[in-house]
Amino acid sequence: MALDSKIPQGPLADKWTKHKNDINLVNPANKRLIDIIVVGTGLAGGSAAATLAELGYNVKAFCFQDSPRRAHSIAAQGGINAAKNYQGDGDSTYRLFYDTVKGGDYRSRESNVYRLAEVSANIIDQCVAQGVPFARDYGGLLDNRSFGGVLVSRTFYAKGQTGQQLLLGAYSAMNRQIGRGKIKMHTRHEMLDVVIVDGKARGIIARNLVTGEIERHSAHAVVLGTGGYGNAFYLSTYAMGSNVTAAWKAHKRGAYFANPCYTQIHPTCIPVSGDHQSKLTLMSESLRNDGRIWVPKHLKDVEAIRNGSLKPTELAEEDRDYYLERRYPAFGNLVPRDVASRAAKERCDAGYGVNKTGEAVYLDFAAAFMRYGKEQAHVKGLDENDDTLVRKLGQEIVKNKYGNLFQMYEKIVDQNPYETPMMIYPAVHYTMGGIWVDYNLMTTVPGLYAIGEANFSDHGANRLGASALMQGLADGYFVLPYTIGDYLADDIRTGPISTDSKEFDEAEKNVNETIDKLINNNGSKSVDHFHKQLGKIMWNKCGMARNEKDLKEAITEIAELREEFWKEVKIPGNADEYNEELAKAGRVADFLELGELFAKDALVREESAGGHFRDEYQTPEGEAMRRKEFQFVSAWEFKGEPKDAVLHKEELEYENIKVKERSYK
Amino acid sequence: MNLTLKIWRQKNAKDTGKIVEYPMTDVSPDMSFLEMLDVLNQDLIDKGEEPVAFDHDCREGICGMCSMFVNGQAHGPDSMVTVCQLHMRSFKDGDTIFIEPWRATAFPVIKDLIVDRSAFDRIQHAGGFISVNTSGNTQDANSIPINKHDADTAFDAATCIGCGACVASCKNSSAMLFVSAKVSQFALLPQGQVEATDRVLNMVQQMDDEGFGNCTNTGACEVECPKGISLENIARMNREYLSASFKG
Numbered sequence: 001m002a003l004d005s006k007i008p009q010g011p012l013a014d015k016w017t018k019h020k021n022d023i024n025l026v027n028p029a030n031k032r033l034i035d036i037i038v039v040g041t042g043l044a045g046g047s048a049a050a051t052l053a054e055l056g057y058n059v060k061a062f063c064f065q066d067s068p069r070r071a072h073s074i075a076a077q078g079g080i081n082a083a084k085n086y087q088g089d090g091d092s093t094y095r096l097f098y099d100t101v102k103g104g105d106y107r108s109r110e111s112n113v114y115r116l117a118e119v120s121a122n123i124i125d126q127c128v129a130q131g132v133p134f135a136r137d138y139g140g141l142l143d144n145r146s147f148g149g150v151l152v153s154r155t156f157y158a159k160g161q162t163g164q165q166l167l168l169g170a171y172s173a174m175n176r177q178i179g180r181g182k183i184k185m186h187t188r189h190e191m192l193d194v195v196i197v198d199g200k201a202r203g204i205i206a207r208n209l210v211t212g213e214i215e216r217h218s219a220h221a222v223v224l225g226t227g228g229y230g231n232a233f234y235l236s237t238y239a240m241g242s243n244v245t246a247a248w249k250a251h252k253r254g255a256y257f258a259n260p261c262y263t264q265i266h267p268t269c270i271p272v273s274g275d276h277q278s279k280l281t282l283m284s285e286s287l288r289n290d291g292r293i294w295v296p297k298h299l300k301d302v303e304a305i306r307n308g309s310l311k312p313t314e315l316a317e318e319d320r321d322y323y324l325e326r327r328y329p330a331f332g333n334l335v336p337r338d339v340a341s342r343a344a345k346e347r348c349d350a351g352y353g354v355n356k357t358g359e360a361v362y363l364d365f366a367a368a369f370m371r372y373g374k375e376q377a378h379v380k381g382l383d384e385n386d387d388t389l390v391r392k393l394g395q396e397i398v399k400n401k402y403g404n405l406f407q408m409y410e411k412i413v414d415q416n417p418y419e420t421p422m423m424i425y426p427a428v429h430y431t432m433g434g435i436w437v438d439y440n441l442m443t444t445v446p447g448l449y450a451i452g453e454a455n456f457s458d459h460g461a462n463r464l465g466a467s468a469l470m471q472g473l474a475d476g477y478f479v480l481p482y483t484i485g486d487y488l489a490d491d492i493r494t495g496p497i498s499t500d501s502k503e504f505d506e507a508e509k510n511v512n513e514t515i516d517k518l519i520n521n522n523g524s525k526s527v528d529h530f531h532k533q534l535g536k537i538m539w540n541k542c543g544m545a546r547n548e549k550d551l552k553e554a555i556t557e558i559a560e561l562r563e564e565f566w567k568e569v570k571i572p573g574n575a576d577e578y579n580e581e582l583a584k585a586g587r588v589a590d591f592l593e594l595g596e597l598f599a600k601d602a603l604v605r606e607e608s609a610g611g612h613f614r615d616e617y618q619t620p621e622g623e624a625m626r627r628k629e630f631q632f633v634s635a636w637e638f639k640g641e642p643k644d645a646v647l648h649k650e651e652l653e654y655e656n657i658k659v660k661e662r663s664y665k
Numbered sequence: 666m667n668l669t670l671k672i673w674r675q676k677n678a679k680d681t682g683k684i685v686e687y688p689m690t691d692v693s694p695d696m697s698f699l700e701m702l703d704v705l706n707q708d709l710i711d712k713g714e715e716p717v718a719f720d721h722d723c724r725e726g727i728c729g730m731c732s733m734f735v736n737g738q739a740h741g742p743d744s745m746v747t748v749c750q751l752h753m754r755s756f757k758d759g760d761t762i763f764i765e766p767w768r769a770t771a772f773p774v775i776k777d778l779i780v781d782r783s784a785f786d787r788i789q790h791a792g793g794f795i796s797v798n799t800s801g802n803t804q805d806a807n808s809i810p811i812n813k814h815d816a817d818t819a820f821d822a823a824t825c826i827g828c829g830a831c832v833a834s835c836k837n838s839s840a841m842l843f844v845s846a847k848v849s850q851f852a853l854l855p856q857g858q859v860e861a862t863d864r865v866l867n868m869v870q871q872m873d874d875e876g877f878g879n880c881t882n883t884g885a886c887e888v889e890c891p892k893g894i895s896l897e898n899i900a901r902m903n904r905e906y907l908s909a910s911f912k913g
Contacts, residue, residue, distance in 0.1 A: 051799040066720065067786050069827055070728040086807060119801070128806040129797045131856045133820035140810025158820055164727055165823060172794035179790035187783065210775055239722040273695045278703055279724045408726065411743070411750050412697075477799045526710045528703075572715050577677065578776045580718060581710065 024489035031056030041068030044452025045225025047476030050173035076163025077284035104460020201448035228431035234535020261602035266429030369394035461610025729826030739830035831886035837878030845902035
């Protein structure tokens, strides 16, 4: 099947408006006759479910958590971008579009990104109307801050809990519709298959995680807002339950999987402390507004810091290497995430890491304390030369901005970041790749949609900070509710979809067989054993830097591990009860397939772009080297085994932006 | 360090449940409390026993999924943290640690340490929202300036993670802190005024229907709240409720 991205004709700025005018609508009376399943209740799924229900569709929503409010969007900290230009610093829809395409290393679809930038301002209006308490300045107007990879302040925030506040906004919009009966909410349910009837997505098979019951649910269309697959790495900033299962099942039913190798490794996470580690914690990128990143200039000082004979605060300014400011004077500490992560890895690989394992760099707020403190002292008419007072005043300001993050750091690391610099190291954080979708957010399966992080379309090879929240809400509030109508307009006379059909029988049988196999396997090793093994292969061979040899090894090793998993995995308990190990086993089984496709995709992409860095393709200065012949989206078609997946290419055209070497110098 | 765990085991909602003792050796102080339980569970699985079921997801203190009573305190001994952020350095070698689920009539046990908190969702369905449809035409976000103090106070109330520690800590199993946090958030914002009367009446009604107890202002909820939600919210909700009752 040839890929048709269905990008509307016409000038870039008019495409979305024109498209909305051209597509079919479903009248309000007919919307009542149409059911839509939404899987996942994060920013994308939650906002989509609420908006579709407001429009009049009957929505059935599913999440594996005990409440839709707990989806992992809640953990997003820093903020959400919008081209409001409230700061008057020259921002515009075009600039947000430009920054996002450039930040994505020219591997995203122009038309989708422009639409994203276009609706970004509406998102802020909508959220404020819902009662989302964004940060405000003393005049009562909305405050902004700056994020990596841009030269304006366009990020709206609610302290370090922006994702929480936006998700609770979407959750409240859902609650209104649940109260009205327009959304039927199914919590503690996991989707285990998509059901295709006559070539169209017409339902899902879900497992009730409390009773173990396998359920059939039908609808006229199915929407996946099921997030990313970073937990393939085992250690990541994702929630423990985040998984690829829904997306992978869709892939196995015919949805192409795009750019699986594009993974974001976030530069500012709390370093790993030991083998018991179950997850990694992010420190918001917003900290790079005020924190300066450094390692010692001399190896002898690194040694002294590691053995505890020297404190980082005692090291003289001239003996510190602020390597981002040194290498990238224009953007300094605010370079995009991929660049910052690789730079940290480069220093640590060269032996300059500052913790015991040599995998940490400093994020230092000392300069910010003094800068803010001086300003405060001046405002209050106090002595600007009293360093102790100035530092104290400055710490108060920083506390107001990032207090919860500093507290979180102290709880985890047991060090006070007001007194000593934070230690950070890159960690897996987001996946830009995902299910391939066209301009309407429809996958290659008619009636099956993918939104938010679950799709691939807007961030190219690297996502800029504060853009994930923007995309999730754009898709759910402002894009999908329009585009899905075009498809459903043909379904107004279809009537309810029966779950009593051979397609549902077959899908349910498949699900039951897999569960039976897992629960009766009687192997000798736990699910986590395999998940950790997979994580090691992914991190060591498909991580921040990749090469042909490692990737080939990874493909073989993951396939072997998968085989061993099915022979040796051991799951306690029964299938007809709450059984977390069983749920985890199903997810790890899918990661073991996705992981191989991931490595295969990385192997085929013989260039470096954004989060995908191949050792073989770098500039003499060690920067990513893109190659013109790889200016395409890799969309993989499932053919039984990951190794047999077939590559389809969507060529990327840039008509409104000049493709050039990405430079942050 | 070595520890003795005494954990509530209950197969399902119908089972009566009991405390079971588990010795733990070589616990690292850098482990989080849940990572310590992961180690226990791994050990149980290896021995062919059923692992301890507990709710958890983000493991960074924001999703509100984790919920357990540790030595008689919701989320354990540290203040302002959820149990996923509690670290073993808060305990000493030789300690005995009791681990139990939230206890409240409105939060029935599902299995071991997992309880059903859907009552919280139903209270939100009754009024925890502002009725605004999604459109591209809502007014500009800056068209109504909001006093910074009010915006900040609304934000503080809105940081509730809905974990249920307040209910579990209250001798009456009251949900007043949880409900008042949502009522306060909207009461402090101009956007929330239009539906203020119905909101507080409906949410309080639903709270009572769910079987939560009454509030006697002892403040245990505020002390144990991992997000520091203030008792002032309860006072504000009482005020809102009183004035709504008159308008009613």
